[in-house]
Amino acid sequence: MSMETIRNLDNIVQIAVLLTVAAGAFLSLGKSARPMSMAFFALGMTTYLVSDIYWIAHLLLKGGSRLPFTAADMGDFGLFLLLASASKAVFEGDSSRPPFVLTVAVSLFGLSNIALWTAWNGEWIRNLIGGIALGYYYWRVARDLWAAKALSRREWQGLLVLCVVLIGLLIGWFWLTASWRKRVEYGCYVLLFAGIVWFYAKTVLALRSGRSKAAVSLAFATLAWSACTMYMCWDPIYYAADTAFTLTAPLALLALRQEACVA
Amino acid sequence: MIYSEYLLLCIGVPVLLSSFFVRREARRYSVLFLIGMVTCLISGYISGYLHLVTGGTPEETAVYIAPMVEEILKLLPLLFLLSVLRVPPLSLMQCAAALGTGFATFENCCFLLQNGTQSLTYTLIRGLAVGVMHIVSLLLLTMGLSTARRYNALSTSSVIGALSLSVTFHALYNLLVSAPGAPSIIAYTLPLLTALLLYIPFRGMTSGDT
Numbered sequence: 001m002s003m004e005t006i007r008n009l010d011n012i013v014q015i016a017v018l019l020t021v022a023a024g025a026f027l028s029l030g031k032s033a034r035p036m037s038m039a040f041f042a043l044g045m046t047t048y049l050v051s052d053i054y055w056i057a058h059l060l061l062k063g064g065s066r067l068p069f070t071a072a073d074m075g076d077f078g079l080f081l082l083l084a085s086a087s088k089a090v091f092e093g094d095s096s097r098p099p100f101v102l103t104v105a106v107s108l109f110g111l112s113n114i115a116l117w118t119a120w121n122g123e124w125i126r127n128l129i130g131g132i133a134l135g136y137y138y139w140r141v142a143r144d145l146w147a148a149k150a151l152s153r154r155e156w157q158g159l160l161v162l163c164v165v166l167i168g169l170l171i172g173w174f175w176l177t178a179s180w181r182k183r184v185e186y187g188c189y190v191l192l193f194a195g196i197v198w199f200y201a202k203t204v205l206a207l208r209s210g211r212s213k214a215a216v217s218l219a220f221a222t223l224a225w226s227a228c229t230m231y232m233c234w235d236p237i238y239y240a241a242d243t244a245f246t247l248t249a250p251l252a253l254l255a256l257r258q259e260a261c262v263a
Numbered sequence: 264m265i266y267s268e269y270l271l272l273c274i275g276v277p278v279l280l281s282s283f284f285v286r287r288e289a290r291r292y293s294v295l296f297l298i299g300m301v302t303c304l305i306s307g308y309i310s311g312y313l314h315l316v317t318g319g320t321p322e323e324t325a326v327y328i329a330p331m332v333e334e335i336l337k338l339l340p341l342l343f344l345l346s347v348l349r350v351p352p353l354s355l356m357q358c359a360a361a362l363g364t365g366f367a368t369f370e371n372c373c374f375l376l377q378n379g380t381q382s383l384t385y386t387l388i389r390g391l392a393v394g395v396m397h398i399v400s401l402l403l404l405t406m407g408l409s410t411a412r413r414y415n416a417l418s419t420s421s422v423i424g425a426l427s428l429s430v431t432f433h434a435l436y437n438l439l440v441s442a443p444g445a446p447s448i449i450a451y452t453l454p455l456l457t458a459l460l461l462y463i464p465f466r467g468m469t470s471g472d473t
Contacts, residue, residue: 085411
């Protein structure tokens, strides 16, 4: 299967799913007891959909080359900010503060993301602006996971170790020989996709057990981890992460709907 | 070459003068229409400057730079209305429509003066497409801002998030319209279709406000 076919398949799935999720979110607005989070989620999905259509049209009409920062990037980063706003709306009024070490860890993880992207592609304008948006979303997700008590102490420790190992491997990658680089890349792919599967499974379990706030925070964490995976991978693994991100969107909608009905 | 400032004076002065002789709602519309035109002029200056700095082609400027500049500048009066004058969501939608109309009118006038009137059909298509596109992109932005304001969630992230939606929509239109044939036809119908889709939530917001 050629790269173009994989990309087209990913785009078709993405447009179909995002269209359905955005329409579902807009239709749920009237029935929702917490319309603000649903409205932000609906706007976020619409932004991502339009950004996706823009990028497909760009590929067809102009090819892959573009300026350092375009509307497609702005759409992607707008999505993270709108998702952060949706998440914030769900946990509005929650006064629990996450420990300082969590804020430090998330900030370091976000900064290392920006540094790694810049070292890979050299596009520092896009990486810096995108990194700030995604970093804020990471922080929001971590804060809400903490507030919802969605993860146990051991799970937090495991997640921290996973992040440290990933960043360590990816920094070490620059000093390795070509054959070792491939091995490290495959190792990182396994860890990143294991993270997606783990978050996804935890979201489904939280949904089934009716822990709606935990489900929302976990669904948003799955989206954050999928986005992280996307930006850390080359083609065609990038498209697999993109599809994982897309397939998490309906789960996030279900979690938000459940949470809105409970409230 | 045309002198956009003269054009602004030609259209703007009668609009400004008329605002002294009309009632409150009509005056507000006139002033916002004028602000929309001024915003269009300023965004033209900034896009032109960035065009020189980046050294890109006029098409690249139209596709990549102009949507961001124009939408950011259109956001500023809306933010002022929302944050300083505390305009309620329903009125904000009407203000956005007036701003967008002023912006689109000025842009269309400049375009027609610079490129000439090719045909009545093309002029009509351009009026319906560009005119509606600017109003639609502003309405999308306003819907995001109104939602945030209505639930006391007006924050930097929500404002930039809403802005990104309008920028992406505008950029998609400019990208499609830059290519001849089917993409242009899709571009011309896109604003009208979106306007029809937006009418439902717009009515919902309007009825919820009264």
